[in-house]
Amino acid sequence: MPVYDAMVMRVAVIADIHGNLPALEAVLADIDLEAPDLVVSCGDVASGPLPVQTLDVLRALPHARFVRGNADRSLVTAFDGGQLSDMPGPAAEWCAAQLSREHRDFLASFSSEFPVVIDGLGRVLFCHGSPRSDVEMMTSKTADERLRELTAGVDARAIVCGHTHMPFDRTLGRVRVLNPGSVGMPYGHPGAYWALLGPEVEFRRTDYDREAAAARIRQSAWPGAEDFARENVLFVPSEEDAFAFFGAHGGP
Numbered sequence: 001m002p003v004y005d006a007m008v009m010r011v012a013v014i015a016d017i018h019g020n021l022p023a024l025e026a027v028l029a030d031i032d033l034e035a036p037d038l039v040v041s042c043g044d045v046a047s048g049p050l051p052v053q054t055l056d057v058l059r060a061l062p063h064a065r066f067v068r069g070n071a072d073r074s075l076v077t078a079f080d081g082g083q084l085s086d087m088p089g090p091a092a093e094w095c096a097a098q099l100s101r102e103h104r105d106f107l108a109s110f111s112s113e114f115p116v117v118i119d120g121l122g123r124v125l126f127c128h129g130s131p132r133s134d135v136e137m138m139t140s141k142t143a144d145e146r147l148r149e150l151t152a153g154v155d156a157r158a159i160v161c162g163h164t165h166m167p168f169d170r171t172l173g174r175v176r177v178l179n180p181g182s183v184g185m186p187y188g189h190p191g192a193y194w195a196l197l198g199p200e201v202e203f204r205r206t207d208y209d210r211e212a213a214a215a216r217i218r219q220s221a222w223p224g225a226e227d228f229a230r231e232n233v234l235f236v237p238s239e240e241d242a243f244a245f246f247g248a249h250g251g252p
Contacts, residue, residue, distance in 0.1 A: 007119050130161065
């Protein structure tokens with residue numbers, strides 16, 4: 001996908017919604033107040049308690065671009081009857097069974113990466129895990145040598161990723177690497193996380209009525225909805241638990 005010919009002034013970036021529709025709605029309300037030129041999603045949008053409703057909201061967004069996450073890829077594979085690989089995302093098979101062909105095709109249209117020029121930041125590359133893979137992890141604790149390997153050869157001043165659900169902002173040599181955090185499944189502290197880019201980088205946290213959101217999520221037919229409401233909305237995993245999970249899956 002080509003870089004925009006004209007510079008974009010401001011971009012709102014979201015990531016890792018995971019079917020948490022109440023969190024997404026709250027973030028989009030805050031984004032509307034900022035009126036950015038573009039919204040970019042860094043993947044893993046629907047694998048969670050409210051997949052269909054979440055996709056319907058995203059499909060209706062104007063001026064939005066979508067990067068494919070490992071969970072998005074898994075939903076398409078499951079819909080098509082294929083074999084799921086490692087890290088398929090929560091409730092992959094159940095979520096895939098809820099989708100229509102239009103939802104499947106929307107997910108399949110996501111790109112592996114998306115480059116754009118942003119005022120004040122230069123050329124920015126959006127991806128999910130790393131520029132090489134949607135399951136590779138880049139975090140605040142990734143060793144410099146490993147981060148250089150993951151970003152080698154990238155023609156961009158900044159790389160924006162998702163996948164690990166925690167905000168960070170690092171500069172290694174001439175490349176800046178950052179993660180806006182997760183809208184729907186954050187680690188560390190409850191809330192819905194996103195970022196506004198251009199001309200600076202502004203990390204944002206949107207608070208929302210998590211009790212009401214948990215009640216809404218519990219109405220999902222997904223058998224894991226109660227656990228999701230309790231463990232990812234009302235409460236969230238600690239950073240320590242998150243990094244322990246990363247370490248067991250090839251990170252940080």
